[in-house]
Amino acid sequence: MKSYTGFIKKEFLHIFRDKRTMLILFGIPIAQILIFGYVIKNEIKDIPIGILDQSNDQMTREITTKIISSGYFKLKRNLQSPNEIEDLMKQGDVKEVIVFESGFSKKIKNEGSASIEIITDASEPNTANLLVNYTRGILIDYVQKNQQQINTQFVIEPKVRMVYNEGMKDVFMFVPGTMAMILILISAMMTSISIAREKELGTLEVLMVSPIKPVQIITGKVIPYILLSFIIAVIIILMGYFVFGLPVRGSLALLLAESFLYITMALSMGILISTVSKSQQVAMFISLFALLLPTILLSGFIYPIENMPWILQIIANLMPPKWFIIIIKNIMIKGEGLALVWKETLILIGMTLFFLLIAVKKFKTRLE
Amino acid sequence: MRTIFFIIQKEFIQIFRNKTMLPMIFVMPVFQMLVLLYAATLDMKNINLYVVDKDLSETSRQLISKFEGSPYYFITGFSFSVADGETDLKKEKADVILHITSGFEKDLVNGEKGDVQILINAINGVKAGLINAYTLNIINQFSLGKQQDGMLKSGSAALGGFDIRYRFWFNQDLNFKHYMLPGILVILVTIMGLLLSSLSLVREKELGTIEQINVTPIKKYQFLFGKLVPFWVIALFELAFGLTLGRLLFDLPIRGNLLLLFGFSSVYLMVVIGIGLFFSTITETQQQVMFLYFFFNIVFTMMSGLFTPAESMPDWAQIANHVNPLYYFMRVIRMILLKGSGFQDVAKEFYSLVVYAVIILSLAVWRYRKTV
Numbered sequence: 001m002k003s004y005t006g007f008i009k010k011e012f013l014h015i016f017r018d019k020r021t022m023l024i025l026f027g028i029p030i031a032q033i034l035i036f037g038y039v040i041k042n043e044i045k046d047i048p049i050g051i052l053d054q055s056n057d058q059m060t061r062e063i064t065t066k067i068i069s070s071g072y073f074k075l076k077r078n079l080q081s082p083n084e085i086e087d088l089m090k091q092g093d094v095k096e097v098i099v100f101e102s103g104f105s106k107k108i109k110n111e112g113s114a115s116i117e118i119i120t121d122a123s124e125p126n127t128a129n130l131l132v133n134y135t136r137g138i139l140i141d142y143v144q145k146n147q148q149q150i151n152t153q154f155v156i157e158p159k160v161r162m163v164y165n166e167g168m169k170d171v172f173m174f175v176p177g178t179m180a181m182i183l184i185l186i187s188a189m190m191t192s193i194s195i196a197r198e199k200e201l202g203t204l205e206v207l208m209v210s211p212i213k214p215v216q217i218i219t220g221k222v223i224p225y226i227l228l229s230f231i232i233a234v235i236i237i238l239m240g241y242f243v244f245g246l247p248v249r250g251s252l253a254l255l256l257a258e259s260f261l262y263i264t265m266a267l268s269m270g271i272l273i274s275t276v277s278k279s280q281q282v283a284m285f286i287s288l289f290a291l292l293l294p295t296i297l298l299s300g301f302i303y304p305i306e307n308m309p310w311i312l313q314i315i316a317n318l319m320p321p322k323w324f325i326i327i328i329k330n331i332m333i334k335g336e337g338l339a340l341v342w343k344e345t346l347i348l349i350g351m352t353l354f355f356l357l358i359a360v361k362k363f364k365t366r367l368e
Numbered sequence: 369m370r371t372i373f374f375i376i377q378k379e380f381i382q383i384f385r386n387k388t389m390l391p392m393i394f395v396m397p398v399f400q401m402l403v404l405l406y407a408a409t410l411d412m413k414n415i416n417l418y419v420v421d422k423d424l425s426e427t428s429r430q431l432i433s434k435f436e437g438s439p440y441y442f443i444t445g446f447s448f449s450v451a452d453g454e455t456d457l458k459k460e461k462a463d464v465i466l467h468i469t470s471g472f473e474k475d476l477v478n479g480e481k482g483d484v485q486i487l488i489n490a491i492n493g494v495k496a497g498l499i500n501a502y503t504l505n506i507i508n509q510f511s512l513g514k515q516q517d518g519m520l521k522s523g524s525a526a527l528g529g530f531d532i533r534y535r536f537w538f539n540q541d542l543n544f545k546h547y548m549l550p551g552i553l554v555i556l557v558t559i560m561g562l563l564l565s566s567l568s569l570v571r572e573k574e575l576g577t578i579e580q581i582n583v584t585p586i587k588k589y590q591f592l593f594g595k596l597v598p599f600w601v602i603a604l605f606e607l608a609f610g611l612t613l614g615r616l617l618f619d620l621p622i623r624g625n626l627l628l629l630f631g632f633s634s635v636y637l638m639v640v641i642g643i644g645l646f647f648s649t650i651t652e653t654q655q656q657v658m659f660l661y662f663f664f665n666i667v668f669t670m671m672s673g674l675f676t677p678a679e680s681m682p683d684w685a686q687i688a689n690h691v692n693p694l695y696y697f698m699r700v701i702r703m704i705l706l707k708g709s710g711f712q713d714v715a716k717e718f719y720s721l722v723v724y725a726v727i728i729l730s731l732a733v734w735r736y737r738k739t740v
Contacts, residue, residue: 123547193655336458
């Protein structure tokens with residue numbers, strides 16, 4: 001038993017004396033949540049636009065002022081001729097150009113119709129779509145306010161409520177996502193690399209000839225990472241709460257228990273990876289491609305899974321993070337209990353047992 | 369010069385005899401394109417709509433049929449109880465509830481505002497924003513259509529005579545894949561340049577072989593240059609490979625000058641490989657360099673405007689982006705490929721990267737120690 005505690009102590013020293021890695025491990029979740037919270041925004045604000053006003057009468061000036069003062073757009077350039085549009089767009093300085101045809105208000109009065117052209121830079125398709133919608137909204141609003149003859153019938157006023165996340169903060173999605181990602185990163189990736197490292201440097205042999213049992217070697221390797229993962233999980237929850245006001249509406253104990261389950265699962269994957277890889281690079285690339293990329297992409301934390309082709313949806317089902325994210329979303333944001341997440345929990349338990357079983361089977365106590 | 373040549377030769381031999389390298393070079397782009405591109409889509413389709421129609425009038429049915437007819441919506445439930453809808457929302461069976469209150473038609477005809485409530489599951493803010501835009505759009509269209517019908521009868525012109533036309537330039541069909549593909553190419557060459565170069569140097573440190581180099585008369589810059597060139601060549605090859613794949617599989621438009629793109633990429637790669645080499649001079653083990661890479665990669669990639677436009681970021685983030693090489697390349701590759709921008713359009717970014725490359729490479733050479 002004494003040799004075992006000594007072994008665990010060695011592992012702790014290995015990990016915690018590497019200050020640089022420690023700093024980064026704590027830095028990643030913090031930076032990521034801050035960036036997602038403050039930087040990544042899909043809102044339309046102060047988008048640079050150009051206006052080509054070929055009539056420059058009172059009406060077009062009013063509309064222009066209304067558009068500029070909406071807060072969504074800022075006027076970057078007043079164009080003089082249609083030939084300028086293409087160059088301006090290619091420079092990427094403006095995202096949208098609004099073109100009023102000449103004699104605008106005269107045409108409205110005399111012919112009853114005049115055209116406004118909205119040209120958007122659709123190399124960013126979603127932004128382009130939003131820009132058109134916003135501009136249209138402003139134009140319609142202008143018409144409804146200024147034209148008395150407009151029909152007041154059939155004006156629908158939709159009231160929108162954003163359930164679970166009134167402010168539509170992206171953090172609500174990214175805190176669970178970051179947790180799923182960082183726990184995989186630490187638990188699976190670091191474990192697999194650290195075991196592979198002992199293999200590569202030959203120190204694993206030393207451990208194997210020592211009286212410590214293989215099970216003890218593995219658990220000894222794993223214990224420091226469990227602790228580390230847990231601390232980081234708590235930091236993420238605290239940051240979400242104190243910095244962004246992300247509540248933990250459900251049971252905190254359940255949340256921590258589920259995190260523990262997920263950490264165990266990730267560690268068993270880490271051990272499995274290390275048993276099949278000979279060098280750190282191999283372990284790294286397997287973790288990167290088999291774990292990390294799918295965690296980021298196929299877990300639904302940035303991109304909704306429902307929009308993916310069916311084959312990716314099936315693959316996503318095999319990815320543990322997807323289930324973990326569903327679980328924490330339900331517990332943290334919706335405030336649900338085990339009643340709603342028991343299925344996902346069982347899936348995670350099943351995956352953990354599966355990985356652990358193969359890992360133990362594959363772990364060789366001898367060298368080839 | 370001969371020395372550099374031999375170092376480069378050594379590096380190439382080392383890279384290609386490593387069995388993980390070749391699959392990395394050829395499998396990764398295919399994998400990334402197929403998985404990333406299909407996974408990373410914000411094209412909304414299959415929005416699950418739950419309808420609560422308490423009015424059950426002609427007008428409410430017409431409005432609902434607009435949603436039925438839309439390719440984006442899929443009606444998953446229909447009842448008279450909002451609570452039932454909310455249960456489905458909670459279970460994620462529905463993304464959005466459309467609640468039409470009773471008296472909807474009467475209000476509309478009487479010139480009062482019709483009451484429609486929309487409840488959106490907003491845990492994923494980005495998705496909720498899009499659903500919101502789509503839903504409001506359909507309702508607005510519907511309301512306008514009805515108004516026009518009414519006005520045609522009374523003889524006045526629709527929308528006060530405003531004839532609004534849209535034109536989506538550079539990407540008429542709003543194809544999200546064409547937007548993401550250049551971004552994926554950026555990530556691809558960045559991994560190749562930054563990660564592989566830094567790993568290769570640190571590995572020599574860890575295994576001790578670097579001391580053998582250090583005792584030779586090879587100069588610092590020669591050694592680093594020898595490390596730089598192979599990954600530079602591989603990454604450029606990777607870009608060509610990725611472009612070809614994108615062109616063949618996804619019909620990626622290449623509107624600009626390819627020579628300009630490769631010229632720009634060459635400078636960009638100098639920067640990222642420089643960063644990679646600099647990283648490896650300040651770390652001791654592959655694990656450290658891996659995590660360092662990871663940290664910067666996450667920060668750089670997220671801030672580069674890969675999935676949200678860099679222009680909508682707060683001012684301080686836009687200033688911080690000046691030291692983010694991915695930001696320049698992300699912007700320029702899209703400009704060249706999708707918009708056909710020429711050199712004068714990207715000149716500012718080009719010169720910025722040249723300065724960046726000079727600084728970071730000299731920093732790496734300065735920081736590299738031949739002594740232990």
